[in-house]
Each structure stands twice: as C-alpha cells, then as structure tokens.
Amino acid sequence: MKEESLLAFRDVSFSYDGEEGQRIPVLKSVDLTIEKGSFVSVLGHNGSGKSTLAKLMNALLLPEKGTIIVSGFDTKNEEMLWEIRRHVGMVFQNPDNQIVGATVEDDVAFGLENMGVDPGEMRKRIDEALHSVGMEKYLMAQPHRLSGGQKQRVAIAGIMAMRPSLIILDEATAMLDPQGRQEVMDLARRLNREEGITIINITHFPEEAVFSDHVTVMNAGEVLLEGSPHDVFSQVERLQSVGLDVPFAVRVRHALAAKGIELPFVLHQEELVEHVCRLLLTK
Amino acid sequence: MQITFDKVSHIYGKGTPFERLALQEISLTIPSGSFVGIIGQTGSGKSTLIQHLNGLLSPSSGRIQLGDVEITSSKRMPHVRRRDIGLVFQYPEHQLFEETVAKDVSFGPLNFDLPVEMVESRTRESLEVVGLDYEAIKDRSPFQLSGGQMRRVAIAGVLAMQPKVLVLDEPTAGLDPAGRKAILEGIYRIHREQGLTTLLVTHSMEEAASYADYLLVMADGKVALQGPPREVFEQVDLLKQLSLDVPETVTLVSRMNQSLPDNEHLPHSLYREEELIDHLLKRLSVPKER
Ligand SMILES: Nc1ncnc2c1ncn2[C@@H]1O[C@H](COP(=O)(O)OP(=O)(O)OP(=O)(O)O)[C@@H](O)[C@H]1O
Ligand SMILES: Nc1ncnc2c1ncn2[C@@H]1O[C@H](COP(=O)(O)OP(=O)(O)OP(=O)(O)O)[C@@H](O)[C@H]1O
Ligand SMILES: [Mg+2]
Ligand SMILES: [Mg+2]
Numbered sequence: 047m048k049e050e051s052l053l054a055f056r057d058v059s060f061s062y063d064g065e066e067g068q069r070i071p072v073l074k075s076v077d078l079t080i081e082k083g084s085f086v087s088v089l090g091h092n093g094s095g096k097s098t099l100a101k102l103m104n105a106l107l108l109p110e111k112g113t114i115i116v117s118g119f120d121t122k123n124e125e126m127l128w129e130i131r132r133h134v135g136m137v138f139q140n141p142d143n144q145i146v147g148a149t150v151e152d153d154v155a156f157g158l159e160n161m162g163v164d165p166g167e168m169r170k171r172i173d174e175a176l177h178s179v180g181m182e183k184y185l186m187a188q189p190h191r192l193s194g195g196q197k198q199r200v201a202i203a204g205i206m207a208m209r210p211s212l213i214i215l216d217e218a219t220a221m222l223d224p225q226g227r228q229e230v231m232d233l234a235r236r237l238n239r240e241e242g243i244t245i246i247n248i249t250h251f252p253e254e255a256v257f258s259d260h261v262t263v264m265n266a267g268e269v270l271l272e273g274s275p276h277d278v279f280s281q282v283e284r285l286q287s288v289g290l291d292v293p294f295a296v297r298v299r300h301a302l303a304a305k306g307i308e309l310p311f312v313l314h315q316e317e318l319v320e321h322v323c324r325l326l327l328t329k
Numbered sequence: 330m331q332i333t334f335d336k337v338s339h340i341y342g343k344g345t346p347f348e349r350l351a352l353q354e355i356s357l358t359i360p361s362g363s364f365v366g367i368i369g370q371t372g373s374g375k376s377t378l379i380q381h382l383n384g385l386l387s388p389s390s391g392r393i394q395l396g397d398v399e400i401t402s403s404k405r406m407p408h409v410r411r412r413d414i415g416l417v418f419q420y421p422e423h424q425l426f427e428e429t430v431a432k433d434v435s436f437g438p439l440n441f442d443l444p445v446e447m448v449e450s451r452t453r454e455s456l457e458v459v460g461l462d463y464e465a466i467k468d469r470s471p472f473q474l475s476g477g478q479m480r481r482v483a484i485a486g487v488l489a490m491q492p493k494v495l496v497l498d499e500p501t502a503g504l505d506p507a508g509r510k511a512i513l514e515g516i517y518r519i520h521r522e523q524g525l526t527t528l529l530v531t532h533s534m535e536e537a538a539s540y541a542d543y544l545l546v547m548a549d550g551k552v553a554l555q556g557p558p559r560e561v562f563e564q565v566d567l568l569k570q571l572s573l574d575v576p577e578t579v580t581l582v583s584r585m586n587q588s589l590p591d592n593e594h595l596p597h598s599l600y601r602e603e604e605l606i607d608h609l610l611k612r613l614s615v616p617k618e619r
Binding site for chain 2: 062064065070090091092093097139140141190193194195217220221222223224225226227250252286289290291294297298301302305306307315316318319320322323325326327329
C-alpha cells in the first residue's frame with residue numbers, strides 16, 4: 047500500500063541575501079517526500095541547511111526555485127499561509143525561549159486565542175493537549191518552575207492544541223539533561239504512533255534516529271543519503287567523512303570489525319550485548 | 330589557578346515574589362590544573378554556579394577564592410582580573426555583537442591592548458581550534474551563521490583571550506559530532522599545554538567521562554555527589570534519580586555482566602569507549618600462533 051505523502055519538496059533551491067546584497071546559496075535542488083504518519087530524522091553537519099529546510103516547510107521562507115507542497119497546499123500560496131502554519135508546528139532548541147504564558151494553561155491557550163477559538167472549545171483543546179504530553183497536572187504551574195524537558199513538552203502541547211499534522215523538532219533536545227531528552231523523544235514517538243502525528247526530528251544525536259521510519263542526511267545543502275536507519279547507519283565511513291557519527295552500538299561493532307572481529311549488523315545496544323556475550327562464551 | 334567556594338549561596342530576585350534560592354551553601358575546592366566536569370538536571374544551578382567565577386553574579390553569602398582574589402557579596406572581582414577567566418555562556422550566540430566574525434573574535438584581546446599583529450594571529454588560531462576556516466569566515470556577519478557556527482565563533486572569542494581558567498557552559502550543545510569532538514579535543518589540548526584550570530558544564534555523560542578528571546553533580550542548588558568519573562558513574566541509581574544517566578559504555582558493561590558468568594565479568598572501570606573497545610578486542614582476538 048502506498049501511503050499518501052504529507053509534504054513534498056520538488057527540486058527546491060534556496061539562497062539567503064547576504065549583507066552586501068550578494069546571494070548565499072544554501073539548498074541545491076532538494077527533492078524530498080515525507081509520508082503521512084511517518085517518523086523522520088534529519089541529520090547533517092552544522093550549516094548543512096537543516097533549519098532552512100524546516101523554515102521552508104512552514105512557509106517562514108519561500109523557495110527560490112522549485113515547489114513545496116504541504117497537505118496539498120503550495121507554500122507560495124499566501125492565502126493558505128495560516129493554514130500551513132497551523133498544520134506544521136515547530137519546536138526549537140532553547141526551552142526558555144519557547145514559553146510565552148505566565149502559567150502552563152496560558153501558554154497552551156496562546157495560539158488558540160490568536161486563532162479566535164471559542165472558550166468552550168478552547169478548554170477542551172487545552173485539556174486534551176496537556177493530557178497528550180502528560181502535563182495535565184501542571185495546568186496552573188509557572189513555566190519557569192519546570193524542568194527543561196517539561197518546558198519542551200509544554201511547547202509541544204501548544205502545538206498539539208492547534209491540531210497539527212506535522213511537528214518539526216529542530217534540535218529540541220539539545221539543551222536537555224538525559225532524562226529530559228528521553229521524555230521528549232518518548233513523547234514524540236507516542237504522538238506519532240498513537241495520534242498519527244507526522245514527526246520530523248532534526249538532531250545531532252544519531253541515537254535519536256534509530257527508531258525512525260526514515261533517515262535523511264543533509265550535506266552542504268544537498269540530500270547525501272536517505273533510507274531506513276539500517277541502510278543509513280551501515281554506511282559508517284561515509285557518514286564519518288562528512289562530520290557525522292553513528293549510534294554507539296554501530297560504532298563499537300565497526301571498531302571490532304576493523305580488527306577482524308565480525309558481528310552481524312546491530313543498531314541497538316541490547317543486540318550488541320547479545321552478540322558479544324555469545325562470542326565471548328563460545329571462544 | 331585554585332578555586333575555592335566556601336558556603337556560597339545565591340538568591341535570585343531577593344525580596345521579590347520571584348525570589349529563588351539557586352545555590353545553597355556550596356563548598357568545594359578545585360585544584361589548579363584540573364579538568365572538572367559539571368553535570369546536573371536542568372535548573373539545578375550549574376550556570377548560576379559558574380557565573381560567579383567571572384563576576385557576572387556575586388554570592389548572596391559566602392566566599393569565593395580565585396587564586397589570590399577573594400570575592401564576597403560586598404567584594405567584587407577587580408576588573409583587570411576578569412581576563413584571567415574565560416567564560417563561554419550557555420547561549421553564546423548572545424555573546425556575539427560585532428559586524429564581522431574576525432572583529433568579534435579579536436574584540437577581547439584588542440580591548441586588553443595587545444599588539445595588532447598578535448591579535449590577528451590569535452584570532453586565526455582560535456578560529457582554527459574551533460574548526461572554522463579563517464579566510465572563509467572572517468568577513469561574514471556573525472548573525473548570519475547557522476546555530477552551530479555561531480557557537481564556534483563565540484568559543485573562539487574566549488580562547489583568543491588566553492585565559493588561565495576556562496569555563497564552558499554546554500559548549501557543544503548544537504554542534505555536529507565532528508565539531509563536538511574537534512572542539513573538545515582542541516580545548517583539552519590547550520588545557521594541558523597551557524596548564525589551564527577548566528570547568529565543563531555538560532549534559533553529555535560521554536563528554537564528562539572522556540575529558541574530566543573530576544566530576545561535580547549538581548542537584549537543586551547543591552553538590553549532590555562529587556569524585557573521579559569512575560566513582561561517580563558507579564552510582565547508577567542515584568544518577569537516574571537526579572535525571573541523569575551513565576555513559577553508554579557503563580550500561581553496556583553492566584548488561585554484559587548480567588549475561589556472563591562471574592569469571593567472565595568485565596571490569597566496572599571501563600567507562601570510556603576506547604578503553605572498552607581495547608578490552609573487548611583483547612578478549613575476543615584469537616591468540617596468535619607461535
Ligand atoms: N539569515 C541568514 N543569512 C545568511 N545566511 C544564513 C542565514 N541563516 C543561515 N545562513 C547560512 O545558511 C547555511 C545553512 O544554515 P542552517 O541554519 O539551515 O544550517 P543547519 O543545518 O540548521 O545548521 P546547525 O546544525 O548549525 O543548526 C549556513 O551556511 C548558514 O551560514
Ligand atoms: N535570572 C534569574 N532569575 C530568577 N531565577 C533564575 C534566574 N536564572 C536562573 N534562575 C533559576 O535558578 C535555578 C538554577 O538555574 P540555572 O540556570 O543555574 O540552572 P542550570 O543547572 O544551568 O540549568 P540548565 O541545564 O537548564 O542550563 C533555576 O530554577 C532557574 O529557574
Ligand atoms: Mg539548525
Ligand atoms: Mg545552564
């Protein structure tokens with residue numbers, strides 16, 4: 047069964063305007079398809095164009111060449127701008143910059159008020175959204191009293207209240223402690239599985255990508271590699287040559303293989319433990 | 330430079346409804362030349378702690394000794410000594426302000442009246458340590474860079490000052506894997522060559538394990554645990570309670586030990602990835618024929 051695509055880039059190029067009016071080319075002929083309901087990870091070196099890609103997805107930027115279609119709408123269609131922004135929510139790095147309300151409730155209400163949603167419907171959506179991120183007990187809490195992971199979850203609730211089709215996490219876990227990172231990733235996976243929200247996770251942590259359906263690797267404004275986590279992470283040397291890395295288990299297996307100790311391909315630590323233990327015990 | 334905290338507390342917004350006790354009677358000693366990793370949950374007080382080192386924050390009570398300088402609530406750090414302490418902020422993009430990258434990095438050294446030629450060579454060197462190509466980036470506006478590029482420029486600006494104490498607040502957040510490694514290796518090299526005292530705040534247990542010789546674990550404005558990485562990473566349950574974790578290496582060793590008979594156990598001291606790999610290679614390699 048071929049799934050419906052939610053978002054498509056067709057031959058998209060983009061340049062920024064430099065200080066002296068010169069053009070700074072950033073994306074070069076990018077073709078990309080995001081299937082509805084999928085969990086996609088985007089990796090790439092600093093400056094490879096990941097955030098630019100994200101801003102093009104919700105029409106904060108417009109392509110210089112080519113077309114971007116989101117939920118059937120061309121992002122160049124100004125009349126659909128607000129519709130597109132509602133469909134595509136974004137969460138950024140710094141948890142302290144994401145929250146605008148004085149309480150968690152106010153914060154989630156903010157976008158709805160701007161949309162002119164009526165009070166009864168608003169109440170319902172706020173409760174649903176906070177429930178879906180597991181923060182319903184913090185309705186009246188002051189955001190500055192929350193941990194970094196909780197703040198990011200509240201930011202995601204603000205988006206969920208808008209009933210989005212797609213949530214883009216642009217390094218949303220970069221400033222979080224290990225538990226906060228885990229909370230946000232667990233939440234993203236759950237929203238994807240249980241509520242059918244399409245997730246695009248832009249990250250520098252290869253470990254976050256092992257559970258995705260699809261991995262896209264950007265390099266200097268172009269798509270270098272894409273495919274399943276297995277397909278992408280088995281290309282260890284190719285990734286390392288463009289400044290990227292692979293998950294821990296893949297790295298350890300690769301280091302052993304380099305010295306002639308061959309194990310089957312693994313993505314997860316549990317599989318590595320199993321294979322190495324077996325080898326140790328049969329040796 | 331030896332650093333001592335003696336019962337240091339810090340209260341934000343004292344006397345306002347937002348009053349917050351962010352540090353509670355912290356006492357600790359950091360010997361000169363050490364490389365200290367600071368880990369702890371978001372909001373545990375890591376940034377508050379280190380901002381006391383360059384006079385950005387003053388203690389509400391208690392005493393800090395930085396080499397021969399004493400700092401208390403009424404005694405601030407003398408301006409001339411601030412150059413000894415290089416602090417890279419948690420959001421270093423806020424530290425950038427000049428029109429070009431080269432001007433930004435050379436601002437500090439110029440401000441302390443170093444000769445122009447020396448400033449240029451330091452600027453070039455510092456940008457290279459953080460993995461940026463001097464010629465390609467020197468005339469660009471720091472505000473038109475990607476997140477990770479801005480972070481590198483801000484770190485270069487602090488390195489160019491050649492401080493005696495280097496304090497880095499999550500310097501690698503947002504950097505790509507090669508950038509992370511290159512910058513930390515660069516910092517580690519400078520740390521050793523110049524005999525610096527270095528404090529690294531990080532959420533990465535792997536970074537803490539690889540570079541620090543001593544760890545401070547912050548929780549709720551206090552130091553909850555301290556010691557060499559090997560000892561700290563043995564406290565798996567406590568670390569998890571504090572929203573932290575252990576390096577993947579440590580999890581791997583304990584998982585393997587659960588599946589292996591006692592006489593095949595791996596040592597718990599394998600908390601660095603290279604050491605783990607060396608150990609596995611030794612155990613798995615077929616002994617050479619004589
Ligand atoms: N406002 C801007 N004006 C000019 N150039 C820009 C601007 N923003 C970004 N760039 C340039 O565009 C390129 C891509 O930037 P982008 O922010 O998309 O990278 P990224 O992959 O998100 O990087 P990072 O991992 O550091 O966040 C970089 O070379 C950057 O210097
Ligand atoms: N300017 C401020 N005014 C009031 N409270 C503050 C201020 N800055 C920090 N705090 C509070 O002080 C506590 C410690 O904050 P701090 O920034 O030192 O934590 P941190 O350990 O660096 O966290 P993170 O890992 O998120 O960077 C937190 O509860 C925070 O909300
Ligand atoms: Mg980015
Ligand atoms: Mg901090």
